[in-house]
Amino acid sequence: MSQMSPKRADGSASDLGTGTASEFGGSGLALFLSTFVNRIDRKGRISVPAQFRTVLGAQSFPGVIVFPSFVAPAIEASGIDHIERLSAGIDQFDPFSDEHDAFAISILADSHQLSFDSEGRIVLPDVLREHAGMSDRAAFVGRGATFQIWEPEAFRTCQEEARKRARDSRISLRFRDSAGER
């Protein structure tokens, strides 16, 4: 996977024309797609992929919200807008319900707001770097409305296992089905 290559995440930075990306939100929906691997410098700074930045920069807080994944050695990340939507959804529950509690405790309490420096970089809190076991590179993995940040090798492994599991599953079928192939 040159995608995981050290040198450059991949052509990714260029995959999306700069100008194009910004107007992408015109339709309202902007997705985080693809995987980018960037370096962590000795000050702990990481460039957020330009493509992701254009999505994040347009939101009410121009930065990233991050919190540890419950199930994997990875960091969940999204724009503030997504968290607000989640929160609004949860608020429909009784404020003292288990759902409300679980959400507040497991997401809100552990999440951090990270803003960009003038070059579009962020610094991950140590807790999170450790949770994901990252040393000197970080993989930004698009998941649609959100993305994750992984130690690149760990993600590789996880991805292979997922493929193994899903090889002949319905995922691929679904793509074809809706493709209106027949």
Add this chain to the structure above:
Amino acid sequence: MSQMSPKRADGSASDLGTGTASEFGGSGLALFLSTFVNRIDRKGRISVPAQFRTVLGAQSFPGVIVFPSFVAPAIEASGIDHIERLSAGIDQFDPFSDEHDAFAISILADSHQLSFDSEGRIVLPDVLREHAGMSDRAAFVGRGATFQIWEPEAFRTCQEEARKRARDSRISLRFRDSAGER
């Protein structure tokens, strides 16, 4: 076959008037049809067939979404709209469900947004070029709501085998039928 000729995909462009493609049906539905073979220049650029471009250019992101095919040495491609529909469908699942995970990992993470340059060309990431074993030409193969990108010879081979299978099964069916009738 003439369809696979190097020079020009074939007269296919004329099968369907250029303007016709985009407004196809007026119902909003536009299909990717036919096969076109174009060159890959030394910078890795490939012209997307004009006919496909008119469909893609009308979508919320004017470019192509590509990701490796699970089952073939080919690249799956579509417009952003198709991915958004898929994603929206998946979002109905619990964000931490296996379904969601498998989709995100196997499609979203491996996909790339490619925008057109001013001449309507794209540059495929190395990972994908390698996955499809492409060197200096690319075959764009219409599949309705989506299309695929192949190394032309590989597609030829695959196509012939498919035909052979189809013919064999038909023959065997006919044999069965007539055998039964007799």
Add this chain to the structure above:
DNA sequence: TGGGGAATTATGGGTGTCAATGGGAAATTA
């Protein structure tokens, strides 16, 4: 019906711009 000629597409190449990255100085905090 059969030319031209205009328009569109495919393709090649040069170059300015931007993303990613690294390092240092100023500002802030302990």
Add this chain to the structure above:
DNA sequence: TAATTTCCCATTGACACCCATAATTCCCCA
């Protein structure tokens, strides 16, 4: 003062944009 964060500048390598040229196709008109 030492340590950390913030801001600014420099470098490099891709790539986005520009222009030029073929190769077709489309369209109009004789």
